[in-house]
Amino acid sequence: MSPEGVEDVDVIVVGGGPGGSTLASLVAKQGHRVVILEKEHFPRYQIGESLLPSTIHGICRLIGVSDKLAQAGFTLKRGGTFRWGSNPSPWTFSFSISSRMAGETSFAYQVERSKFDKILLDNSRRIGVDVREGCSVTDVIGDDERVRGVSYVDATGNEKKIYSRYVVDASGNKSRIYQRIGGPRQYSEFFRSLALFGYFENGKRLPAPNSGNILSAAFDSGWFWYIPLSEKLTSVGAVVRREMASKVQGDPERALQALIDECPMVKEYLGDAKRVTEGKYGQIRVRKDYSYSNTRFWRPGMALIGDAACFVDPVFSSGVHLATYSALLAARSINSVMAGVIDEEAAFKEFELRYRREYGVFYEFLMSFYDMHVSESSYFWSAKKVTKNTHSELESFVDLVGGVSSGEAAFTETTSVAQRFKDRSKEFADAIDEVVAGQEQSMLPLFKSSVVQQAMQESSQVQARAVLGEDAEAETPLFDCGLVPSPDGMFWSAAG
Numbered sequence: 001m002s003p004e005g006v007e008d009v010d011v012i013v014v015g016g017g018p019g020g021s022t023l024a025s026l027v028a029k030q031g032h033r034v035v036i037l038e039k040e041h042f043p044r045y046q047i048g049e050s051l052l053p054s055t056i057h058g059i060c061r062l063i064g065v066s067d068k069l070a071q072a073g074f075t076l077k078r079g080g081t082f083r084w085g086s087n088p089s090p091w092t093f094s095f096s097i098s099s100r101m102a103g104e105t106s107f108a109y110q111v112e113r114s115k116f117d118k119i120l121l122d123n124s125r126r127i128g129v130d131v132r133e134g135c136s137v138t139d140v141i142g143d144d145e146r147v148r149g150v151s152y153v154d155a156t157g158n159e160k161k162i163y164s165r166y167v168v169d170a171s172g173n174k175s176r177i178y179q180r181i182g183g184p185r186q187y188s189e190f191f192r193s194l195a196l197f198g199y200f201e202n203g204k205r206l207p208a209p210n211s212g213n214i215l216s217a218a219f220d221s222g223w224f225w226y227i228p229l230s231e232k233l234t235s236v237g238a239v240v241r242r243e244m245a246s247k248v249q250g251d252p253e254r255a256l257q258a259l260i261d262e263c264p265m266v267k268e269y270l271g272d273a274k275r276v277t278e279g280k281y282g283q284i285r286v287r288k289d290y291s292y293s294n295t296r297f298w299r300p301g302m303a304l305i306g307d308a309a310c311f312v313d314p315v316f317s318s319g320v321h322l323a324t325y326s327a328l329l330a331a332r333s334i335n336s337v338m339a340g341v342i343d344e345e346a347a348f349k350e351f352e353l354r355y356r357r358e359y360g361v362f363y364e365f366l367m368s369f370y371d372m373h374v375s376e377s378s379y380f381w382s383a384k385k386v387t388k389n390t391h392s393e394l395e396s397f398v399d400l401v402g403g404v405s406s407g408e409a410a411f412t413e414t415t416s417v418a419q420r421f422k423d424r425s426k427e428f429a430d431a432i433d434e435v436v437a438g439q440e441q442s443m444l445p446l447f448k449s450s451v452v453q454q455a456m457q458e459s460s461q462v463q464a465r466a467v468l469g470e471d472a473e474a475e476t477p478l479f480d481c482g483l484v485p486s487p488d489g490m491f492w493s494a495a496g
């Protein structure tokens with residue numbers, strides 16, 4: 001119970017990034033009183049501009065922003081182009097190779113995060129969330145039993161308190177609120193990189209139809225991302241290994257140029273380009289992108305989602321996917337407990353297990369992907385082994401990096417799998433020929449992992465549910481808690 005005279009709501013969300021706004025929308029849709037406390041005033045700058053189809057066609061459809069995103073003019077991302085591994089030539093995958101992302105769901109967007117995040121936050125407001133910008137949460141209020149609210153400084157500098165049944169920390173990687181969940185944050189020994197990034201105008205584009213692809217180019221000190229944000233604007237960043245940290249020190253302009261000079265493909269693409277030097281894109285920024293995971297993701301009354309809980313190396317653009325997917329999982333738990341259908345322990349255990357598993361998939365996959373001594377056909381062939389499906393190696397790989405599973409092809413559209421295969425048969429056959437021609441017999445141990453297979457299944461079900469709603473097939477539980485998503489995807493329910 002809140003002390004008399006102190007504001008009391010159902011859920012407080014700390015941070016209005018994609019994780020926070022998604023969770024708030026999904027809980028407010030059930031009629032609960034939700035407050036977002038956001039430190040900044042939107043639109044605000046954020047890194048993390050390349051998105052996955054599972055976010056756009058799964059989560060964004062569930063929260064009701066698909067039309068707004070379609071109208072925003074974001075660059076269409078049909079896949080990825082890599083200069084990576086032992087192959088000296090760039091290789092490309094397209095999401096449409098996957099039958100699960102065929103047709104209308106075979107793309108994602110490259111977004112200016114200031115615009116994308118504002119669309120999601122405004123949407124929360126539209127749904128009924130009380131969004132308060134310029135409000136910085138300073139601490140969590142709680143006792144041994146549970147978390148009960150937060151203290152914050154409002155936009156006029158006044159210190160305030162709000163009580164709630166749940167506090168969700170979605171405050172990203174810089175805030176310290178997560179410490180109040182208990183248990184330390186564990187940093188990866190493997191992924192300890194530094195990123196140095198800026199923005200350029202008039203950079204070259206990949207040939208059509210791949211001009212909107214993310215380009216990832218490895219070089220001796222690390223790798224570059226090259227993300228076409230609009231016809232003119234490109235986001236360019238170097239991710240360098242920890243032992244190369246001296247390369248991102250000193251004058252940032254010079255450091256970035258020196259790294260560009262080390263990477264022939266990016267150097268060529270920026271041959272006629274000019275770095276943006278004014279406005280929000282005028283700064284060269286440095287970010288430690290060390291991967292980490294908290295030892296706990298929840299305690300009674302509080303949960304961590306998005307970067308507040310964990311982060312994994314950005315090479316597969318999984319950050320916003322993990323933030324919004326964890327928001328969906330936590331929203332289900334909150335909705336279920338508040339509706340009195342599942343007890344708190346079971347609901348949040350399910351949230352944590354599924355979230356950890358999804359994080360683990362990307363983590364494990366990335367460890368293998370950093371093996372530069374194999375060619376792309378080795379990644380594709382191994383992906384087929386892990387998914388155990390009847391489709392091509394390339395398709396298995398694309399499912400993994402697109403954030404969708406291998407077994408739920410019919411769910412992404414209402415037409416049948418067979419029809420979609422027929423429609424796309426030429427592109428698909430060509431792709432298979434390419435893979436078979438370069439196939440290697442080595443197999444990465446990662447792809448034997450059952451955790452990878454399970455997580456792929458779940459993320460496709462998210463997309464399927466968004467498209468088909470209550471018509472989606474019944475699911476089987478993944479863990480001992482025995483919980484499955486309800487037909488509308490908004491709650492947990494006991495299987496059976």
Ligand SMILES: Cc1cc2nc3c(=O)[nH]c(=O)nc-3n(C[C@H](O)[C@H](O)[C@H](O)COP(=O)(O)OP(=O)(O)OC[C@H]3O[C@@H](n4cnc5c(N)ncnc54)[C@H](O)[C@@H]3O)c2cc1C
Pocket residue numbers: 014015016017018019020037038039040046047048049050051135136137138170171172173174175177195237287288289305306307308311314317318319320321323
């Ligand atoms: C170098 C690099 C490249 C990346 N590239 C990609 C990419 O291409 N694609 C991708 O998907 N991801 C990428 N990411 C990851 C991505 O940036 C994050 O995973 C994503 O933004 C996480 O979303 P979130 O909602 O958890 O947090 P955020 O987007 O960080 O939002 C958190 C919000 O909380 C607010 N906040 C913080 N503290 C407080 C407080 N005390 N009180 C109130 N509000 C607070 C902040 O102002 C912010 O608005 C990249 C990351 C790095 C480091």
